[in-house]
Amino acid sequence: MDNEEVKLLLVKYITGEAAPQELEQVKQWISAHPENEQYFAQLYETWHNMLYLQPKVVNKYNAYDKFSGKIEPQTQTRYSRLIYWGKVAACVALLTALSVTFYKRYSKNIQSVKQIAVNHGYIKKVVLSDGTLVWLNAGSKLNYTADFGKTTRTVYLEGEAFFEIAPGKKEIPFIVNTKNYTVRDIGTKFNLKAYATDQFLETTVVKGEVSVEGNAESSNREMNRIYVKHHQVLRIYYQPKKESYSYTAPDTKNMNEIQVTEVDEAKLNLYDGWKDNLLVFEDATLKEMAGVLERRYNVTIHINNDEIANIRYSGSFKNVPDIEKVLSLIMENTPIDYTRNGDVINITKTNNN
CATH class of the missing domain: 3.55.50.30 (Phage tail protein beta-alpha-beta fold)
Known part of the structure; x- marks a missing residue:
């Protein structure tokens, strides 16, 4: 299969449109190489991010800009220009197919997105369908789809939450998406802070391990995956949007700074004490x-x-x-x-x- 066929097949697989024979093709392709598995994971997370956002966010022109931006310019000979524009034409055709498939499935699934919202002044404890315990801090929102715990364990967080991940279901990874970053659980208990008005993401691992990487919305989307271990705190600062609100920068040397620090068990309540x-x-x-x-x-x-x-x-x-x-x-x-x-x-x- 060429690249375009692979991409279309992956989209069909992720959105539930693939035939049985195509399902087997995708599984073989994913298992063939670690890079294939990583590419699939990125596409999978992009799809689930779409479900949690408002329909107006889906913009085929923005998608085209991002997709076509990956095409490397060719030397400007007549022959190479023909090749280049041939690739562009193929890209447009593929994008159209992707958009139809994504939007068809998106329109059906957007209605099944569930949200747990906590007003200022309150804290809420919930149990997800897979048995995971989640404490949501004041002013937080947690979104997930109706098939959570069955085919996916992906949630979208705005605000702050403490997660105590249920054991089992290791074949379905527990993933927390925020606006700028994706956090994958590799352990058991962690706190995640990602308020829209804060200029940083912060995660504290109480037990186990998590990995953090930039997603499509992040200016740091190309950063390497960071592993945060037992009794460690990761804080990532990013540049504020001045048009949204005023902000005094924290006392750090650089914005987009990544800090990983150790924390004594006696001081963990500095990060997760709010739930108590x-x-x-x-x-x-x-x-x-x-x-x-x-x-x-x-x-x-x-x-x-x-x-x-x-x-x-x-x-x-x-x-x-x-x-x-x-x-x-x-x-x-x-x-x-x-x-x-x-x-x-x-x-x-x-x-x-």
Whole structure:
């Protein structure tokens, strides 16, 4: 089979349109070489990402740009130009076939996408159909299709979640897609933080191992797969979209920086304590804390100047139901004051004069 036949066959296989004979062809092709398996996995994840996004995201012209961009330009002789445009024509024909197959299946499956959403101020624990336990933090969304646990164990996360993966079903990998990255479970327990308003992805492995790689939406999609092991934390910073919201860059040397650090078991609650109603801050700026407190207590926090926004604080709060109690404890160690009007809190610097 040539490349175009392989691609079309893989799409048919992934979308459930392949005949029995074609199913066997795909299995043989995948098992023939590790690179074939990797290519199949990328296409498989792209398909499932499509299911979780809104229909307006499906854009055949964008798909064509990405697909045709992989065609290498030829030397500009008359003969090579004919070859080049022949490839373009073949690409267009293949894209049309792919679009029809994808969209046909997409239209049927988009209706079966299920979503679990957690409002600000709440935490939710759910059990997926494969037995996996998931804790969802405030302001988070988890999407998955109706066939989850049968032919796929792929979910799409926006926000923060702690996963305790059910044993068994090793033949169907557990995959968490976020907007920019794909996380594959190779272990048992891990925390994943990927809020749209945060300028980083963070995953903490409590037990086992995960792998992380860029996906089609990521500026780092070509990065090598990163393996995060037991008691390690991976944080990947990426460039903010200035048109969406203002943002003060974190204290890192470079954006798109990749950091992997070890963490003592005693300090794991800094990353996953939230699921047990524990808020832990270690050398966090007041601005960083405000983002966490806004989601936890369903309020809006304004800080009136950069000086106090960058004040650093360490401390923990267990089962504190009211944000005013949290703020009063912070005030004991930091020079701040605040006023509250409904759900809006304004933090100011203490006037010592």
